[in-house]
Amino acid sequence: MSDVTTLSPVAAVALIGATLITGAYAVAVIDRLLFAAVARWPLSLPTLVSQPAREAAMMHRRQVVTTEAPDTILWVLAPAAYAGLAATALSVIPLAPGVAVADVRTGIVVFGAAEALAIVAIFLHGWAPNSPFPMIAGYRFVGVALSYELLSMFVLIAAALPAESLAIGAIVESQQSLWNVIRQPLGLPLFLIVTAGVTFTGPLDIVDASDIAGGGGAEDSGVARLAWRAARAAMLVTFAAAAAAVFLGGWLGPVLPGAVWMALKTTAVVVTVLAGRHLLARVSPERFVRLAWTVLLPLAFLDLAIAGMGSL
Amino acid sequence: MAVGRRTPTRHRAPIPVFAAAGVGGWGPAQELRGAPELRLVTTPRHAAVLLVTGSVPDGHLVALRRVHDQVPHPRAVVAWRTAGAATRIPATVEVAGDGAAVVTAVQRAWTALDADPSATAADQLPDVEPNEWRGVGPYGQGGEGMMGGTPYGRPMAMTGDDPDGLALDELHLTLGPFLDPLPAGLTLDVVMQGEVLREAEVRLDAPTAADTPAGSDRAAASARHGLQWLAHALHVEGLDALAAHAAALAARVTGDGDRGALSRRAEALARRVRRTGVLRTLRGVGVVEPAGDAAARWQARLDVIAGALRDDHAPAVLDPTGPAIACDLLPRVLPGSTLTDAISTIVSLDIDVAHREAGLRR
Numbered sequence: 267m268s269d270v271t272t273l274s275p276v277a278a279v280a281l282i283g284a285t286l287i288t289g290a291y292a293v294a295v296i297d298r299l300l301f302a303a304v305a306r307w308p309l310s311l312p313t314l315v316s317q318p319a320r321e322a323a324m325m326h327r328r329q330v331v332t333t334e335a336p337d338t339i340l341w342v343l344a345p346a347a348y349a350g351l352a353a354t355a356l357s358v359i360p361l362a363p364g365v366a367v368a369d370v371r372t373g374i375v376v377f378g379a380a381e382a383l384a385i386v387a388i389f390l391h392g393w394a395p396n397s398p399f400p401m402i403a404g405y406r407f408v409g410v411a412l413s414y415e416l417l418s419m420f421v422l423i424a425a426a427l428p429a430e431s432l433a434i435g436a437i438v439e440s441q442q443s444l445w446n447v448i449r450q451p452l453g454l455p456l457f458l459i460v461t462a463g464v465t466f467t468g469p470l471d472i473v474d475a476s477d478i479a480g481g482g483g484a485e486d487s488g489v490a491r492l493a494w495r496a497a498r499a500a501m502l503v504t505f506a507a508a509a510a511a512v513f514l515g516g517w518l519g520p521v522l523p524g525a526v527w528m529a530l531k532t533t534a535v536v537v538t539v540l541a542g543r544h545l546l547a548r549v550s551p552e553r554f555v556r557l558a559w560t561v562l563l564p565l566a567f568l569d570l571a572i573a574g575m576g577s578l
Numbered sequence: 579m580a581v582g583r584r585t586p587t588r589h590r591a592p593i594p595v596f597a598a599a600g601v602g603g604w605g606p607a608q609e610l611r612g613a614p615e616l617r618l619v620t621t622p623r624h625a626a627v628l629l630v631t632g633s634v635p636d637g638h639l640v641a642l643r644r645v646h647d648q649v650p651h652p653r654a655v656v657a658w659r660t661a662g663a664a665t666r667i668p669a670t671v672e673v674a675g676d677g678a679a680v681v682t683a684v685q686r687a688w689t690a691l692d693a694d695p696s697a698t699a700a701d702q703l704p705d706v707e708p709n710e711w712r713g714v715g716p717y718g719q720g721g722e723g724m725m726g727g728t729p730y731g732r733p734m735a736m737t738g739d740d741p742d743g744l745a746l747d748e749l750h751l752t753l754g755p756f757l758d759p760l761p762a763g764l765t766l767d768v769v770m771q772g773e774v775l776r777e778a779e780v781r782l783d784a785p786t787a788a789d790t791p792a793g794s795d796r797a798a799a800s801a802r803h804g805l806q807w808l809a810h811a812l813h814v815e816g817l818d819a820l821a822a823h824a825a826a827l828a829a830r831v832t833g834d835g836d837r838g839a840l841s842r843r844a845e846a847l848a849r850r851v852r853r854t855g856v857l858r859t860l861r862g863v864g865v866v867e868p869a870g871d872a873a874a875r876w877q878a879r880l881d882v883i884a885g886a887l888r889d890d891h892a893p894a895v896l897d898p899t900g901p902a903i904a905c906d907l908l909p910r911v912l913p914g915s916t917l918t919d920a921i922s923t924i925v926s927l928d929i930d931v932a933h934r935e936a937g938l939r940r
Contacts, residue, residue: 306826323591328650402770475816476818477816479759480621491623543816546854547817548859551918
């Protein structure tokens with residue numbers, strides 16, 4: 267059982283801010299890299315590394331459009347809330363041995379709460395512009411969200427069983443002998459599906475989908491669009507860090523310092539999720555709900571049973 | 579940061595372009611997905627340059643003006659092979675060449691805009707509400723329009739019966755004519771309850787001037803059109819990188835050239851498309867007798883594309899259904915399906931009118 271370790275507020279904000287900003291930029295670079303690789307375009311590393319900065323500069327200079335009678339407060343708050351929830355969830359994840367903003371005893375619960383409130387933020391982003399396609403994207407997402415939230419709950423609790431604690435720092439330390447991805451093989455694949463759902467990436471991109479003409483982001487432009495995309499990338503960083511900590515042993519590893527191992531594992535998860543984005547077709551919401559409740563949820567129960575038997 | 583003037587073109591971020599495609603311009607516009615200098619976006623709000631291609635029917639000019647005004651400032655307009663002065667929207671640049679010429683023109687327009695943002699294309703429509711609602715009272719209040727009427731010119735969402743026995747709000751929407759996932763010239767009037775379509779009416783407007791694509795080589799033209807369709811369909815299913823690859827391949831299909839190499843690449847692309855699982859997700863979607871479901875249509879089209887590139891004498895028929903028949907079928911097939919499945923169904927039925935005009939379809 268780990269004690270509550272906390273950083274000073276200034277150090278906490280700096281750590282979370284630095285992690286999310288560099289992480290979000292890295293997500294953008296990796297996304298463009300994978301796109302160019304799958305599209306068989308010539309890869310030019312200097313171009314790809316500088317491209318997110320140039321795109322951000324371009325977006326910054328475009329006009330922020332407004333629709334007819336939007337809910338302006340919510341339109342501004344939604345990306346801020348989404349990014350804030352990503353920061354909250356990241357605060358309970360240890361990024362290096364002994365370095366966590368707040369490695370509380372109920373870290374898994376805080377993480378799950380942030381994940382659940384993200385549903386509200388995403389729905390409000392669709393509600394705010396007062397426009398048909400964003401609204402359809404919002405309520406379509408709410409219809410699907412519960413299905414993957416349940417998966418997340420079970421696989422995280424299964425990972426907490428060997429650690430006998432809900433603190434993520436304790437879960438990392440319980441993997442000294444064996445990583446959770448090996449002793450609970452169903453956990454990581456299911457958690458990757460949850461990641462794809464929360465960040466609406468790839469096969470589960472039902473919010474900003476191209477079949478509803480841009481979906482929730484259809485009426486965003488300029489700084490508003492930049493904020494939403496950055497928040498989404500930040501959430502992906504958080505969930506990748508969680509996957510690395512809970513299933514891939516976090517900062518554990520020989521030779522290299524703990525923070526480097528954490529960064530490498532987080533990057534590996536990000537690459538996997540973004541590769542799925544470019545190589546897997548979108549699943550329709552109806553089909554996914556059916557799949558989640560008939561196949562994935564029983565697999566999550568099985569994962570919990572395996573974890574229980576392993577802890578006997 | 580003066581990105582436009584000092585940045586070498588190869589390092590510039592891709593220019594976001596919204597293609598408002600009229601008939602005859604839809605296919606060539608899809609080939610632009612393969613150009614790294616541009617990015618075709620799904621909504622005009624994300625774009626900086628509006629690309630108007632093909633012949634836009636007269637009935638769609640108001641819609642085109644609305645799309646034009648939805649592009650945020652600073653904006654530029656590029657007109658590509660529009661029939662005469664049919665668009666009546668002042669264009670920054672007019673292009674008459676092929677895809678490469680369009681890319682250069684868009685870059686030129688963007689550079690000019692970057693240097694001088696005040697040279698943005700002016701709004702076409704006045705920024706006022708299209709329908710004003712006034713009641714009967716002295717302060718504009720009251721009247722009968724609040725329940726079941728048409729406040730602000732739009733039908734109020736009244737509840738309607740659901741097959742499950744519930745009473746849910748019905749949303750009346752008009753999708754199109756320049757909607758990204760729909761083919762050129764198609765307008766859908768739908769009534770939706772939640773995600774499910776209850777009624778659908780289809781309008782497919784023919785252009786005033788038919789733009790027949792040139793090319794005596796039927797097999798090559800058929801393969802090229804098939805690859806253009808594939809690029810768009812992959813984009814709608816969320817696979818933008820593969821769509822870019824298909825578009826680049828389409829641009830390389832000309833009458834001459836090494837057809838063997840292209841055929842092998844097309845087959846490799848078809849294998850990658852199957853590996854994405856898109857055919858599995860489309861199983862059972864959009865069943866149209868006797869053509870089968872959307873997955874069967876995709877499979878047939880992939881086979882025809884590869885076959886047309888392999889063999890000059892292969893039958894170059896892409897879709898026996900034909901756009902006119904497809905539009906008769908849609909009001910029967912779409913109701914009861916979700917919006918996602920409806921869009922997938924429409925995308926899987928190749929409804930590009932220009933291709934029919936060119937006699938490449940039965």
